Amino acid sequence: MSGEISKPSGGTRGLTVILGALAALGAAAIDMYLPSLPMIESDLAPGSGQAQFTLSAFFVGLGIGQLFYGPASDAFGRRRVLMGGIILYCVASLACAFAGTMEQLIAARFVQALGAASGGVIARAMVRDMFSLNEAARAQSFIALAFSITPLLAPNIGGYILIAFGWRAIFLVLCGFGAVCLFLLMTRVPETLAPENRTPLRFGVLLRNYRRILRERRSVGCILTGAFAFAGMFTFFAASPFVYIEIYGVPYQHYGLLFAMNVLGIMAANYINTRLVIEKGAMAMLRIGSILSAFGGVLLFVCITFEIGGLVGVVVPMIVVVGSLGFVGANAIAGALDPFPTLAGTTASLFGFSQMMLGAVMGGIVGLMHDGTPLPMGILIGATGVLGLVSYTFLVGGGTRRP
Numbered sequence: 001m002s003g004e005i006s007k008p009s010g011g012t013r014g015l016t017v018i019l020g021a022l023a024a025l026g027a028a029a030i031d032m033y034l035p036s037l038p039m040i041e042s043d044l045a046p047g048s049g050q051a052q053f054t055l056s057a058f059f060v061g062l063g064i065g066q067l068f069y070g071p072a073s074d075a076f077g078r079r080r081v082l083m084g085g086i087i088l089y090c091v092a093s094l095a096c097a098f099a100g101t102m103e104q105l106i107a108a109r110f111v112q113a114l115g116a117a118s119g120g121v122i123a124r125a126m127v128r129d130m131f132s133l134n135e136a137a138r139a140q141s142f143i144a145l146a147f148s149i150t151p152l153l154a155p156n157i158g159g160y161i162l163i164a165f166g167w168r169a170i171f172l173v174l175c176g177f178g179a180v181c182l183f184l185l186m187t188r189v190p191e192t193l194a195p196e197n198r199t200p201l202r203f204g205v206l207l208r209n210y211r212r213i214l215r216e217r218r219s220v221g222c223i224l225t226g227a228f229a230f231a232g233m234f235t236f237f238a239a240s241p242f243v244y245i246e247i248y249g250v251p252y253q254h255y256g257l258l259f260a261m262n263v264l265g266i267m268a269a270n271y272i273n274t275r276l277v278i279e280k281g282a283m284a285m286l287r288i289g290s291i292l293s294a295f296g297g298v299l300l301f302v303c304i305t306f307e308i309g310g311l312v313g314v315v316v317p318m319i320v321v322v323g324s325l326g327f328v329g330a331n332a333i334a335g336a337l338d339p340f341p342t343l344a345g346t347t348a349s350l351f352g353f354s355q356m357m358l359g360a361v362m363g364g365i366v367g368l369m370h371d372g373t374p375l376p377m378g379i380l381i382g383a384t385g386v387l388g389l390v391s392y393t394f395l396v397g398g399g400t401r402r403p
Helices: 011-022 023-031 034-044 051-076 078-095 102-130 133-165 168-188 202-213 217-247 252-280 280-304 310-325 325-337 344-368 375-397
Strands: none
Touching: 011 023, 011 102, 011 133, 011 168, 023 051, 023 078, 023 102, 023 133, 023 168, 023 280, 034 051, 034 102, 034 133, 034 217, 034 252, 051 078, 051 102, 051 217, 051 280, 051 344, 078 102, 102 133, 102 168, 102 325, 102 344, 133 168, 133 325, 168 280, 202 217, 202 344, 217 252, 217 310, 217 325, 217 344, 217 375, 252 280, 252 310, 252 325, 280 310, 280 325, 280 375, 310 325, 310 375, 325 344, 344 375
C-alpha cells in the first residue's frame, strides 16, 4: 500500500477527516497543555518565567521539522515519512511526561514538535495532490473543521486532567492520541504522490526549489498573510493562560471554555468559507480574513489600552482575531501551493516554517515584555493583524479567481 496510489478507504470526506486528525497532532500538543503552564512553572522552576519557553521551543521544532518533512515527502512519498514523524511524536510525548527539570521538558517539547510537524505539512500536501485550487481550498477547510475539534476540546480536557491527575498525565494522553493517528494512517490512508511525480532530495535542488517559490509574488504574499495571522494566534496561546488565569482570576478548568469561544469562531468561518469559496474565489476569501484579523487586533489593543470591558474587552476581540483564521488558513495555503503542483510538500514546508518561527518569536517577545498586564499581548496581536493585511494588500492583491 505504501508504494502504490490507491483510493482512500471510506471515501474522500472520510479521508479529509483523518487528515484533519493527523494535522491536529501539533494543535493537541499545544492546546491541551496550555492550562497547565502556570502549574508547570510552579512545579519545575518557580518564579523563573521559563514555562513559556516550552511553547516557544515547540514552535521552533514545528518550524524546523516542516522544512524537512515537505521535501522528504516530495522525494519518498507522503505516507512513510508521515509514519516516522508520528512515531517520533509518541516517544517524545512520553519523555515530556517524565521530564524532571524545565530544561528536560523544553528539550522534549522540541523533539515532540519535530514529530508533530509531519502531520500539518504532509496532510496539506496530500490535499494538493488530489484537488485543484478552489476545490483544495474547500478541502483544506473541511480538514480545518476536523482540526478545529481538537482546540475546541483539548484545553477543557487538559484543564480537567490537570485538576484530577496533574500536568504529566496530559502528555500521556497526547501519546495515546498519536498512537490512534498512527493506526488510522496505517489502515485507512493511501499514498497520494505517484512515484513519477516525486522529486529528488538533494540540497542544491532544495535551495533552487525554495528560491523558485520565493520568487513567486502571490505565493510569498499568501505565506506572509498566513504567517502573521497565525503569529497573532500563537501570541494568544503564549500569553492567555497568564492573562486569563493570573490577571483576571479565571479558574484552571474554566480556561478551556474561554478558549473554546475562539475555536467556535474558527469553525464558523471555516464553514462559511466552504460554502462561498468556489463562488467567490480563494483570494477574495483570504482578503476578508486578513481584514477581520487586522480589525480584531486593533480592537483588542484599544480595549486593553483604554481598559474597556475588562475580561470581555479581551475575549470578544480575540474571537474576531482567532476566528479570522477560518478564512485565512485554508485560502492562504491553497494560494501558496497552487503555482507549484510538483513542489507541494516543499511549499507547505515553507508556509509552516514561516508560521512557526514567527510564532516562536512572538511567544518569546510576549514573555520578555510581561509586565503583569494584558498590554504586551494587545500590542503584538494588533501589530500582527495589521502586518498581515499589509502583506495581502501589497503582495497578493484583489481577489484573483482561478478555477
